[in-house]
Amino acid sequence: MSAPAEHPAAANSDAAAHRPARGPRELIFELGAEESRCVEAPAPEGEWEPLEALLGDALRKTPPALPNVSELEIMRHYGHLAEMNFGVDSGMYPLGSCTMKYNPRINEDACRLDGFAGAHPHQPAASVQGLLELMWELQEALGEISGLPGVTLQPAAGAHGELTALMCFRAYHLDQGDVRKRVLIPDSAHGTNPATVSMCGYEAETIPSGSDGGVDMEALRAALAQDVAAVMLTNPNTLGLFEASILDITEAAQAVGALVYCDGANMNAVLGISRPGDMGFDALHFNLHKTFSTPHGGGGPGAGPVCVTEKLASYLPGPVVVRDGDAYAGRMPERSIGRVRTFWGNVGVLVRAYAYIRALGAEGLREVSEQAVLSANYLRQRLSGLFDCPFCRMCMHEFVLSGAAMRKEHGVRTLDIAKRLLDHGFHPPTVYFPLIVEESMMIEPTETEPLSALDAFVDAMISIAEEIRTDPEIVKNAPYTTPVRRLDEARAARTPDLRWRPDPGGLSADG
Amino acid sequence: MRYIPITCEQREAMLRAVGVSAIDELFDAVPDAVRLKRPLALPGPLTEIELSRHLASLAGHNAPATGLVCLAGAGCYDHYIPSVVDHVARRPEFFTAYTPYQPEVSQGTLQAIYEFQSMVCELTGMDVANASMYDGATAFAEAALMACRVTKRSKVLCAVSVHPAWRATLATYAAAASVEVVTSPAEETTGVSIVPGSSTLESLLAGDDVAAVLVQSPNVLGCIEDVAAAAAAAHAHGALAVVAADPVLLGVLEAPGELGADIVVGEGQPLGNAMSFGGPGLGLFACREEFVRQMPGRLAGRTVDVDGAPAFVLTLSTREQHIRREKATSNICSNHGLNALVAGVYLAAVGRSGLQSIARDAVQKACYLKGRLIETGRFAPVTSAPYAREFALRYDGDVERMRSEMLERGYLAGVGLAELCAGSGRPAVLSDQDSVVLFAVTEKRTREELDAFVREVSSL
Numbered sequence: 027m028s029a030p031a032e033h034p035a036a037a038n039s040d041a042a043a044h045r046p047a048r049g050p051r052e053l054i055f056e057l058g059a060e061e062s063r064c065v066e067a068p069a070p071e072g073e074w075e076p077l078e079a080l081l082g083d084a085l086r087k088t089p090p091a092l093p094n095v096s097e098l099e100i101m102r103h104y105g106h107l108a109e110m111n112f113g114v115d116s117g118m119y120p121l122g123s124c125t126m127k128y129n130p131r132i133n134e135d136a137c138r139l140d141g142f143a144g145a146h147p148h149q150p151a152a153s154v155q156g157l158l159e160l161m162w163e164l165q166e167a168l169g170e171i172s173g174l175p176g177v178t179l180q181p182a183a184g185a186h187g188e189l190t191a192l193m194c195f196r197a198y199h200l201d202q203g204d205v206r207k208r209v210l211i212p213d214s215a216h217g218t219n220p221a222t223v224s225m226c227g228y229e230a231e232t233i234p235s236g237s238d239g240g241v242d243m244e245a246l247r248a249a250l251a252q253d254v255a256a257v258m259l260t261n262p263n264t265l266g267l268f269e270a271s272i273l274d275i276t277e278a279a280q281a282v283g284a285l286v287y288c289d290g291a292n293m294n295a296v297l298g299i300s301r302p303g304d305m306g307f308d309a310l311h312f313n314l315h316k317t318f319s320t321p322h323g324g325g326g327p328g329a330g331p332v333c334v335t336e337k338l339a340s341y342l343p344g345p346v347v348v349r350d351g352d353a354y355a356g357r358m359p360e361r362s363i364g365r366v367r368t369f370w371g372n373v374g375v376l377v378r379a380y381a382y383i384r385a386l387g388a389e390g391l392r393e394v395s396e397q398a399v400l401s402a403n404y405l406r407q408r409l410s411g412l413f414d415c416p417f418c419r420m421c422m423h424e425f426v427l428s429g430a431a432m433r434k435e436h437g438v439r440t441l442d443i444a445k446r447l448l449d450h451g452f453h454p455p456t457v458y459f460p461l462i463v464e465e466s467m468m469i470e471p472t473e474t475e476p477l478s479a480l481d482a483f484v485d486a487m488i489s490i491a492e493e494i495r496t497d498p499e500i501v502k503n504a505p506y507t508t509p510v511r512r513l514d515e516a517r518a519a520r521t522p523d524l525r526w527r528p529d530p531g532g533l534s535a536d537g
Numbered sequence: 538m539r540y541i542p543i544t545c546e547q548r549e550a551m552l553r554a555v556g557v558s559a560i561d562e563l564f565d566a567v568p569d570a571v572r573l574k575r576p577l578a579l580p581g582p583l584t585e586i587e588l589s590r591h592l593a594s595l596a597g598h599n600a601p602a603t604g605l606v607c608l609a610g611a612g613c614y615d616h617y618i619p620s621v622v623d624h625v626a627r628r629p630e631f632f633t634a635y636t637p638y639q640p641e642v643s644q645g646t647l648q649a650i651y652e653f654q655s656m657v658c659e660l661t662g663m664d665v666a667n668a669s670m671y672d673g674a675t676a677f678a679e680a681a682l683m684a685c686r687v688t689k690r691s692k693v694l695c696a697v698s699v700h701p702a703w704r705a706t707l708a709t710y711a712a713a714a715s716v717e718v719v720t721s722p723a724e725e726t727t728g729v730s731i732v733p734g735s736s737t738l739e740s741l742l743a744g745d746d747v748a749a750v751l752v753q754s755p756n757v758l759g760c761i762e763d764v765a766a767a768a769a770a771a772h773a774h775g776a777l778a779v780v781a782a783d784p785v786l787l788g789v790l791e792a793p794g795e796l797g798a799d800i801v802v803g804e805g806q807p808l809g810n811a812m813s814f815g816g817p818g819l820g821l822f823a824c825r826e827e828f829v830r831q832m833p834g835r836l837a838g839r840t841v842d843v844d845g846a847p848a849f850v851l852t853l854s855t856r857e858q859h860i861r862r863e864k865a866t867s868n869i870c871s872n873h874g875l876n877a878l879v880a881g882v883y884l885a886a887v888g889r890s891g892l893q894s895i896a897r898d899a900v901q902k903a904c905y906l907k908g909r910l911i912e913t914g915r916f917a918p919v920t921s922a923p924y925a926r927e928f929a930l931r932y933d934g935d936v937e938r939m940r941s942e943m944l945e946r947g948y949l950a951g952v953g954l955a956e957l958c959a960g961s962g963r964p965a966v967l968s969d970q971d972s973v974v975l976f977a978v979t980e981k982r983t984r985e986e987l988d989a990f991v992r993e994v995s996s997l
């Protein structure tokens with residue numbers, strides 16, 4: 027461990043209390059020994075048919091080179107790895123578009139209850155009524171929150187939800203005898219949007235943003251035609267701005283028979299305040315791992331339920347949960363696009379989101395959005411004098427700053443600022459997204475940060491801005507206090523080392 | 538307020554700092570016409586104690602498989618989960634972190650992924666594995682799309698003996714991408730789809746327009762497919778061999794890579810992940826090195842930092858949506874990273890020798906149970922090919938009734954093949970599958986439990 031304060035260039039912030047173990051460490055493959063064990067194999071119970079007789083030729087000749095490690099070594103290994111990581115529990119994580127809010131612990135307990143975690147997906151429905159009830163209630167709640175009553179809990183993440191919804195759009199259009207080709211997406215959209223469009227066999231067409239940061243209505247109208255299958259929007263958009271002309275947009279799209287999709291990544295801004303269904307959207311995905319507090323897990327799993335209008339509900343993938351009297355069951359919707367995964371959904375994640383919604387109720391959810399928006403505006407207000415704020419007006423739950431001027435004047439990039447924030451004990455904002463703002467920093471504090479953390483973040487940004495003016499090299503070479511320093515990413519890509527390999531001589535005797 | 542630490546006084550001060558007098562003014566940009574003018578119609582809030590009671594009650598309305606003698610599989614398996622696994626997964630530094638886009642403070646996640654990728658390569662005999670897909674079915678579908686990119690063809694051949702939900706997922710993805718899926722039949726007597734030298738496979742491949750031959754081994758009936766023959770046939774016609782494997786069984790079954798597979802996918806749930814009603818699962822995805830730039834999903838790689846210290850970072854991301862947008866190899870962004878971490882911890886905890894004995898136990902006990910069930914006279918064999926941990930039998934009564942009656946007695950008595958195929962919209966595995974049950978066995982089952990099950994089920 028190195029104490030940040032000892033380094034000449036270390037940030038002198040109390041927030042640097044997050045003092046990680048210096049990495050890196052041996053690979054798990056380098057630990058243990060041939061006879062090391064964590065769990066013992068069960069003792070054989072009597073005589074069984076020999077494996078050779080059962081599997082014949084299919085029998086494996088060389089065992090996979092997995093490590094044999096003792097229990098303490100495993101806990102120390104992963105304990106050390108954990109110490110090199112930064113999570114929401116480590117400090118403020120204002121990662122725009124990702125809604126890194128606190129992950130309530132009761133949700134973690136809930137999803138591990140045996141009645142949920144121990145259920146097999148092919149149990150008779152009578153033996154999983156509690157789970158099906160929970161899922162049905164969650165469908166209802168998401169339908170109400172979005173204003174779009176047809177709900178499927180199937181998709182595993184936001185991108186999977188986008189794909190699911192676009193596949194439903196495609197099936198709907200085909201049912202109308204309508205072969206459409208293009209999907210319109212604003213230039214501020216997340217990369218999953220155009221990638222989804224391609225996977226769905228459509229052409230993605232970019233619509234520029236107007237000077238106010240919203241969709242350029244002229245350009246949109248010019249692009250809309252009978253061959254447009256859908257318009258995909260994020261509202262509030264990725265600049266953190268509410269599309270003021272949202273009703274005009276959805277109307278114009280629907281006038282040419284296009285369907286309108288809402289990327290619901292930013293729903294944390296409008297819970298109980300405004301509903302995509304009432305804005306004229308035909309479909310939306312929620313990211314339960316953003317809006318409804320389920321943890322990101324270092325990359326996943328999330329869940330991306332899709333909500334649609336009545337007319338599209340019968341196209342949803344199943345099984346969806348239906349209620350008949352007091353009994354719950356799974357069912358494939360009538361004109362379903364089919365399956366998008368093996369079983370019911372990311373149920374462990376659904377349980378957490380359900381618990382969150384029940385904990386807060388309608389009023390609590392509205393307060394979430396109110397505070398998320400207030401906290402974002404508070405930071406925007408305090409930081410916009412320091413850095414350029416290209417679309418500086420009242421924002422929703424996030425806002426975007428630009429480091430372009432800093433770069434021009436002092437040669438310090440946004441990436442450098444992000445790295446310097448690490449020395450102050452903060453996770454940086456999302457950087458270089460959205461693409462329409464040069465050197466962008468997208469800041470989303472979320473409602474769960476205390477005021478003291480927001481203020482400390484401002485202080486850190488002030489101190490970095492000062493360093494940029496007085497001693498930019500400090501910022502350009504940051505970070506200094508992290509488990510490792512800036513990485514050689516070019517080398518990683520040029521000579522990819524994507525896995526450990528055992529010694530060519532086979533497994534050595536000491537594992 | 539729950540989970541919001543800002544006090545009323547602070548809130549007022551913040552409003553003043555922003556220059557507004559009331560919260561409502563923050564939302565001036567939201568047109569009146571789209572404002573919700575009523576509270577959301579949701580049940581009232583619950584205190585933590587009320588919530589925990591409510592959740593316990595919902596959980597109590599289930600009879601989870603873990604409290605039963607579970608003989609159901611079909612893609613989700615009741616293995617023992619070593620204690621260390623969840624203790625690691627509950628470290629907040631892991632589960633409250635985002636995707637490791639800032640490698641300097643994400644070395645834990647990145648190294649764990651790198652180790653996971655290495656383990657998947659070891660199991661499958663492949664050169665590279667990605668950081669995970671959502672589940673086995675989506676990994677399978679993406680493998681087909683990847684094979685189309687690699688071969689620049691737009692038709693795939695899928696064995697009918699692949700799990701019906703996986704085939705259904707493939708069909709959904711393929712329809713959207715205008716990829717044609719041709720289904721190759723199973724040999725009803727043996728239970729396998731790949732029969733070396735069979736004219737069916739040859740004739741389906743004859744046009745040299747197939748991008749991939751997709752097989753699952755063991756297949757949905759539990760039977761081991763001739764992966765080497767499938768791969769040889771695919772390669773002879775310029776197609777890739779995509780093999781779906783069960784990662785636990787790879788402790789004793791030959792690695793698909795050794796048999797000629799080009800892409801190996803699998804459902805990683807059995808590696809230490811709770812069944813959790815089937816999700817979140819874990820999509821395993823591995824391939825040969827030459828195809829790495831067509832792979833979907835994230836990859837962690839080893840490099841050095843500016844001080845020359847070894848370190849890990851996400852790499853080759855020019856394949857991915859955030860860089861390539863509409864030209865990306867997939868739209869996947871969030872994956873199942875925590876489930877991959879769990880799989881890594883699980884494989885370390887059971888170790889090389891443990892995985893072998895867990896797999897061996899499952900295979901031997903499955904063979905024992907199959908024999909005993911046939912002896913009762915109520916079950917008849919369906920397939921003759923070698924099988925591993927799962928097998929199909931024909932029951933002489935109503936399958937779903939048998940399953941409910943056995944549930945009353947504390948058993949999850951397999952999965953009905955007809956039920957498994959229902960709603961998949963895909964061709965049936967067998968022409969007469971209504972009375973076919975699939976039983977699965979794990980190392981958790983004791984001889985005593987198996988004997989008791991045989992006694993009870995034959996007494997129905």
Ligand SMILES: Cc1ncc(COP(=O)(O)O)c(C=O)c1O
Nearest residue numbers: 123183184185216218291870871
């Ligand atoms: C605006 C936006 N859309 C879509 C996504 C994709 O969501 P997921 O990662 O859950 O697939 C994200 C998440 O990063 C996002 O920020």
